[in-house]
Amino acid sequence: MKNLFLLQDDITFLNFGSFGACPKIIxxxxxxxxxxxxxxxxxxxxxxxxxxxxxxxxxxxxxxxxxxxxxxxxxxxxxxxxxxxxxxxxxxxxxxxxxxxxxxxxxxxxxxxxxxxxxxxxxxxxxxxxxxxxxxxxxxxxxxxxxxxxxxxxxxxxxxxxxxxxxxxxxxxxxxxxxxxxxxxxxxxxxxxxxxxxxxxxxxxxxxxxxxxxxxxxxxxxxxxxxxxxxxxxxxxxxxxxxxxxxxxxxxxxxxxxxxxxxxxxIPKALEFMEKHNWEKVSNQCKLNLLSVAPQFFEVLNAKPLAPLNQTYFAQMCSSEIKTSEPEKLQQLLFEKYKIEIPVMRHLNKVYIRFSFQAFNSTNEIIYLIESLHKIKKETRLIEN
Ligand SMILES: Cc1ncc(COP(=O)(O)O)c(C=O)c1O
The missing domain is CATH 3.40.640.10 (Type I PLP-dependent aspartate aminotransferase-like (Major domain))
Known part of the structure; x- marks a missing residue:
């Protein structure tokens, strides 16, 4: 599926939520x-x-x-x-x-x-x-x-x-x-x-x-x-x-x-694209995949899911509180060293890290994110326990 998009190959792109990404044909x-x-x-x-x-x-x-x-x-x-x-x-x-x-x-x-x-x-x-x-x-x-x-x-x-x-x-x-x-x-x-x-x-x-x-x-x-x-x-x-x-x-x-x-x-072309690729089914699979890996994501961050882990509350984005005093630095490290595009956002007095699961993502990519977070925890002080 990633071939259908213009996204760079060498980046694990887990931030569809911020600005989407446009397929080539659209x-x-x-x-x-x-x-x-x-x-x-x-x-x-x-x-x-x-x-x-x-x-x-x-x-x-x-x-x-x-x-x-x-x-x-x-x-x-x-x-x-x-x-x-x-x-x-x-x-x-x-x-x-x-x-x-x-x-x-x-x-x-x-x-x-x-x-x-x-x-x-x-x-x-x-x-x-x-x-x-x-x-x-x-x-x-x-x-x-x-x-x-x-x-x-x-x-x-x-x-x-x-x-x-x-x-x-x-x-x-x-x-x-x-x-x-x-x-x-x-x-x-x-x-x-x-x-x-x-x-x-x-x-x-x-x-x-x-x-x-x-x-x-x-x-x-x-x-x-x-x-x-x-x-x-x-x-x-x-x-x-x-x-x-x-x-x-x-x-x-x-x-x-x-x-x-x-x-x-x-917009008509985007609708045609979604129809042609059976997007409802694709999106449903993404939602199921997200729920299957979400528990490990919360575990590495020592955090609780923000709501019961089901489709009433979760679709193709999963966010967790993360204990860090330097969210910008953490986001930069994830991008520069691990080649993961993911937002680490301040919201009021907390910080959240949110992955998106789009058609071109795999559960392996989320596992890679989790392993990278493990490493960062071990090797730096950017994430507190
Ligand atoms: C909940 C919500 N509302 C509004 C916006 C604003 O979108 P835009 O910058 O396209 O106006 C965003 C952007 O991510 C959003 O997440």
């Missing part, structure tokens, strides 16, 4: 779109490109089970969350209920707007390991107050790599009349996503991670009743357009000035 498709753009830039950017965008939007909507009219392309989930948060009329004292497991850039976005508005970003302290969904929900909802207006939560967390019970949270939030915003950066192409069933008010996901498209391709899905709330983050020709399409939502947000949007257009 990357070739990307370049073909760019050629087409450069052959007739005016026709492409002003006219034909929109037709192609709509084809990509339909294909994506079909894959994630939603209506294409409720979907816009954004370069990345960070952009999407900024677009939402800037537009929500949050007031002094309003509370946004979230967790302590969110992605750092999203925390920064909320902190930025809370500072401006006087609202409060409440990060419920989810103690790890999670022992059950019921317990998680109880701890999460104990952060609710009569000031809570918005729920913000990751579907799959970043540094801890855990699937969170967002469906249950969206259902309960609905009953309490709260707005739900789900950060699904890691979800499309990784675990089943059905936006129609999930019923989040706002949902963003990256295509450039587990769907394997080139970087800078993501989406934002917004329920109809919230679309009017969203002013464009970047005001351009789509605002009060002279030539409006049938969707103000699309006009406002899709054109942000001249840029290359070829990455979005590769």
């Amino acid at each position: 990357f070739d498709d990307y370049i073909q779109w760019q050629y087409l753009l450069e052959k007739e830039p005016v026709q492409f950017i002003k006219k034909d490109g929109y037709h192609y965008l709509n084809i990509a939007r339909e294909a994506l909507a079909n894959y994630i089970h939603c209506t294409s009219a409720d979907l816009i392309f954004v370069p990345n989930p960070t952009f999407a969350i900024n677009l939402i948060v800037k537009n929500l009329a949050i007031k002094p004292g309003d509370e946004i209920l979230s967790t302590n497991l969110e992605y750092g850039a999203m925390d920064k976005t909320w902190n930025f707007y809370c500072k401006k508005t006087g609202a409060k970003y409440i990060q419920q302290d989810i103690k790890l390991p999670i022992s059950s969904t019921e317990e998680f929900l109880e701890i999460f909802w104990s952060g609710y107050s009569d000031k809570t207006k918005i729920i913000f939560i990751s579907h799959i967390t970043s540094s801890t790599g855990l699937i969170l019970p967002v469906k249950e949270i969206c259902e309960e939030a609905k009953k309490r009349g709260l707005i739900t915003i789900v950060d699904g950066a890691h979800v499309p192409g990784h675990i089943e996503l059905n936006l129609h069933e999930l019923q989040a008010d706002f949902y963003t996901g990256a295509c450039h991670k587990w769907m394997m498209t080139p970087k800078g391709s993501s989406f934002l899905h917004v329920k109809k009743e919230f679309q009017n709330l969203l002013e464009p983050l970047i005001v351009s020709w789509g605002y009060e357009s002279d030539t409006p399409s049938d969707s103000t939502f699309f006009d406002y947000h899709q054109f942000n000035g001249t840029r290359d949007f070829s990455a979005y257009l590769t």
Whole structure:
């Protein structure tokens, strides 16, 4: 499978989670779109490109089970969350209920707007390991107050790599009349996503991670009743357009000035790639392989799994707490000496090491990681017991 990708041969690549990796055939498709753009830039950017965008939007909507009219392309989930948060009329004292497991850039976005508005970003302290969904929900909802207006939560967390019970949270939030915003950066192409069933008010996901498209391709899905709330983050020709399409939502947000949007257009090719290679089966095998080696990974780190070791919480990423005061140095050593690409991340006051298991990975590679960690423990002081 590694031959299908552009990845360097001599690296044990265990960090698919950060930025994905693009198979050759999808990357070739990307370049073909760019050629087409450069052959007739005016026709492409002003006219034909929109037709192609709509084809990509339909294909994506079909894959994630939603209506294409409720979907816009954004370069990345960070952009999407900024677009939402800037537009929500949050007031002094309003509370946004979230967790302590969110992605750092999203925390920064909320902190930025809370500072401006006087609202409060409440990060419920989810103690790890999670022992059950019921317990998680109880701890999460104990952060609710009569000031809570918005729920913000990751579907799959970043540094801890855990699937969170967002469906249950969206259902309960609905009953309490709260707005739900789900950060699904890691979800499309990784675990089943059905936006129609999930019923989040706002949902963003990256295509450039587990769907394997080139970087800078993501989406934002917004329920109809919230679309009017969203002013464009970047005001351009789509605002009060002279030539409006049938969707103000699309006009406002899709054109942000001249840029290359070829990455979005590769989505149909990425879906075709996944179909051709029976990706659902491939992904399921990765999940099983991950669970089979995970116990040894936690053992070498003298750590407990962050949740019960099953597919309710784990998909193709497995993260463990690691005792080190120099995560950057450890990551560098793993890369330079052992040729292993793996993130060692600070999160709040802890450090996590997370391996991804993609189609081209083998359990032997994880065993090699474990042996390397053993050696580092023996030979250096970088990992404490
Ligand atoms: C949970 C989560 N949310 C959001 C992001 C942000 O993605 P991007 O940098 O593509 O906006 C990431 C990136 O890894 C993530 O893990």
